Amino acid sequence: MRRAGLTADLVTRAAADLADEVGLAGVTVSAVARHFGVKDASLYSHVRGLSDLRVRIALLAATEFADLLAPAVAGRSGRDALVAFADTYRDYARAHPGRYAAMQQPIDPAVSAPAGSLRGIELIYGMLRGYGLDEPDTTDAVRLLRSTLHGFVDLECRGGFNDPRDTEASWRRVLAALDVLLTHWREALSA
């Protein structure tokens, strides 16, 4: 009998692809095993179990995600950086809904921190440097940005926008609004 040649990484990658196809909830040990033409039990030598598999998907996704976001903002600042970052963010979520969903899971910081899965957030902090904010304004602005981007993408993925109006146009509008806000953060919120 020929062996399938599995590794934790191969399994994780297949699981991530499966997640993008059928949703994170559809990622099952059995389904991944089937994909490799292997019995369920065989995966347990490579992966601790289902929850471990999901964490691995999340870490994989976080790395991929940051690797796309970093070059998008590199060399840009202000509105340019914001738009590039946001578009990359949204494109990734739409192309990889399962991976994106996996990233939203709460993950043990002892695992996620060393894996650098907060790199994406650091990129936002860096991006905001171009808007000249200080603490604690920066933290608040980062939270606003994360909230809006995540919220929009999440609602869009779930088909939450029913209105006929073009989602694309709304997205551009939202980004413009965020840019205005960040540009005038001080004056606007000094009250």
Place this chain on the structure above:
Amino acid sequence: MRRAGLTADLVTRAAADLADEVGLAGVTVSAVARHFGVKDASLYSHVRGLSDLRVRIALLAATEFADLLAPAVAGRSGRDALVAFADTYRDYARAHPGRYAAMQQPIDPAVSAPAGSLRGIELIYGMLRGYGLDEPDTTDAVRLLRSTLHGFVDLECRGGFNDPRDTEASWRRVLAALDVLLTHWREALSA
């Protein structure tokens, strides 16, 4: 043997409470049955199955939610209305994370529309009337609002905000920012 006296409504309510306690994913036909001291199969006379149960939770939640939001904005406008709406929104999501999660599920419009589960969105439209926007600005503004509120609440629920800075303060800041934005929507985004 005494009967348990179940109804679809009782089952749904119990399931919703369970969802808030252990998460939507923890809502299982078996668990709800156990709660009533009844066999799993017995629930199928009241509810079509697990997915039906989840839809019912969502519809229940949408009604409760709108019933809280409506009085919060009644008689207020502008920033007052925005803050009241947003605070009510966030409080509900934090008090009822399972119900809130259920509402995010994609639901067949043929079911959700008659049940009035879009009442919440209509409330946002109504609220924005106080800011004097026209279409399509209103739609874009509604989407921005929904995105930011949902995104913030979702990230907060999942423990996505790690920084030491007070989440409460950030929330107030975010609301202030949204108010400024809505107030100056026209001028700010005319470019």
Place this chain on the structure above:
DNA sequence: TCGTTTGCCTAGGGTCATTAGGCATCGGTA
């Protein structure tokens, strides 16, 4: 060639979703 590692398998136990069909209980009726 010969271990030794280790990848994949079989066997088996547990939870859960769901269906089919039976019996008893409850509410109304004679």
Place this chain on the structure above:
DNA sequence: TACCGATGCCTAATGACCCTAGGCAAACGA
């Protein structure tokens, strides 16, 4: 009160999935 139909809850059974324990053989280094 005695009966009767509806229906609420049960037992039985199937199938998917998660996971553990223990075995055999393929792959690899010496």
